[in-house]
Amino acid sequence: MLNKKFDPAMAINSVAEISAERGINPNINDSATFCFPYGQTMTDTFHGETEGYFLYSRHWNPSNLSLCKALAAMEGTEAAWVTGSGMGAITSALLQCVQKGDHIVASMTVYGGTFAFLNNYVKKFGIEVTFVDTTNLEQVKAAIKPNTKVVYTETMSNPLLRISNIGELRKLSDTVGARLIVDNTFTPMIFSPYVLGAHVVVYSMTKFVNGKNDCVAGAICADGEFINSLIDVNDGTAMLLGPVLDSFRSTSILKNLYTLHIRMQQHSRNALYLAKRFNDIGIKANYPGLPEHRDHQLMNQQMNAGFGYGGMIAIDLDTAEKANKFMEKMQEKGVGYLAVSLGYFRTLFSCSGKSTSSELPDEIQKEMGMSEGLVRYSVGLDNDMEATFKVIEASLRELKYI
Numbered sequence: 361m362l363n364k365k366f367d368p369a370m371a372i373n374s375v376a377e378i379s380a381e382r383g384i385n386p387n388i389n390d391s392a393t394f395c396f397p398y399g400q401t402m403t404d405t406f407h408g409e410t411e412g413y414f415l416y417s418r419h420w421n422p423s424n425l426s427l428c429k430a431l432a433a434m435e436g437t438e439a440a441w442v443t444g445s446g447m448g449a450i451t452s453a454l455l456q457c458v459q460k461g462d463h464i465v466a467s468m469t470v471y472g473g474t475f476a477f478l479n480n481y482v483k484k485f486g487i488e489v490t491f492v493d494t495t496n497l498e499q500v501k502a503a504i505k506p507n508t509k510v511v512y513t514e515t516m517s518n519p520l521l522r523i524s525n526i527g528e529l530r531k532l533s534d535t536v537g538a539r540l541i542v543d544n545t546f547t548p549m550i551f552s553p554y555v556l557g558a559h560v561v562v563y564s565m566t567k568f569v570n571g572k573n574d575c576v577a578g579a580i581c582a583d584g585e586f587i588n589s590l591i592d593v594n595d596g597t598a599m600l601l602g603p604v605l606d607s608f609r610s611t612s613i614l615k616n617l618y619t620l621h622i623r624m625q626q627h628s629r630n631a632l633y634l635a636k637r638f639n640d641i642g643i644k645a646n647y648p649g650l651p652e653h654r655d656h657q658l659m660n661q662q663m664n665a666g667f668g669y670g671g672m673i674a675i676d677l678d679t680a681e682k683a684n685k686f687m688e689k690m691q692e693k694g695v696g697y698l699a700v701s702l703g704y705f706r707t708l709f710s711c712s713g714k715s716t717s718s719e720l721p722d723e724i725q726k727e728m729g730m731s732e733g734l735v736r737y738s739v740g741l742d743n744d745m746e747a748t749f750k751v752i753e754a755s756l757r758e759l760k761y762i
């Protein structure tokens with residue numbers, strides 16, 4: 361398809377700044393406000409961009425700008441803007457696109473917080489939302505209305521790891537001039553949604569992008585016009601709701617971004633190994649890197665080369681009780697942590713139905729094909745996954761699950 365030659369890692373690598381004192385990392389700038397040489401420069405900056413000048417840190421600051429340049433390069437977008445959480449990015453991007461009376465078509469398997477925002481919160485602004493299975497293009501087509509302003513999906517869904525066809529969703533969005541917003545949190549570098557056709561790409565950088573689980577953060581990547589509209593001093597959602605990322609965090613995330621490609625490769629390698637080994641011992645693993653996963657071909661068509669199929673896998677242990685016992689056992693034996701979230705250097709596991717997808721009503725969980733005993737892994741960067749698997753296997757044997 362479109363983006364076989366797009367290399368997000370090399371794109372980031374081409375963004376190199378040398379600080380004024382010749383430090384190889386950009387300086388940390390912790391100023392909330394910035395001074396101007398002339399009154400007129402300040403006036404001009406209030407009315408829009410004045411190259412090289414910063415107004416106030418909620419709007420822009422040098423540290424956030426450095427991170428945003430690298431993120432924009434990674435996504436192939438003109439611009440980016442960073443937020444204090446993934447939800448800050450998602451809610452700002454969404455609210456920027458809609459007003460009273462508008463309609464949103466959204467994936468019913470979106471992240472729990474996003475689902476709650478769309479299902480419960482936006483109602484009070486008179487915004488209507490239809491939830492569909494975005495992997496079913498007929499359903500998306502049928503849900504789109506003349507007043508649809510946004511089609512919202514995740515490239516890889518949680519926890520069943522279904523893949524959205526971004527190019528086709530763009531075509532459907534275009535029929536009514538809606539914006540396609542894609543959450544790419546699970547698959548940075550692996551997918552480049554903007555290159556594939558999305559208008560706006562959002563991230564929770566809390567996960568793989570930062571990869572250290574030492575902060576929450578988010579990003580919005582899009583064309584310059586959209587990013588500028590978000591931070592417009594008169595009516596920009598991000599400027600007025602104020603979810604900006606702290607500049608100390610920006611500089612630490614920026615450094616982690618330069619190792620993201622190596623981390624994604626190792627997360628993917630370990631997840632593929634684990635998925636295969638689970639299958640070998642008769643535990644069905646859900647992983648899009650396996651040919652039997654129903655979106656394997658679609659993933660092959662859209663993915664960038666060289667980063668694998670991602671670090672997430674899910675197995676089904678039928679009941680929540682069995683899942684809990686197994687996770688406790690794995691934690692005890694040092695496989696990783698019984699914790700929500702993902703993209704950490706160590707393995708994290710949780711029972712999706714009772715945790716990260718608990719905002720989804722039971723009917724939707726059923727319709728998605730989600731079992732209550734589903735254990736989701738965010739596979740870590742273990743150097744010897746075979747050794748780790750032996751411990752996982754021993755845990756299953758001790759509990760007499762195999």
Ligand SMILES: *Cc1c(COP(=O)(O)O)cnc(C)c1O
Pocket residue numbers: 445446447448450471473474514518543545546563564565566567576577578
């Ligand atoms: C974690 C997550 C979010 C929310 O991000 P925060 O940084 O926790 O606000 C949004 N989307 C996906 C897919 C996530 O995994």
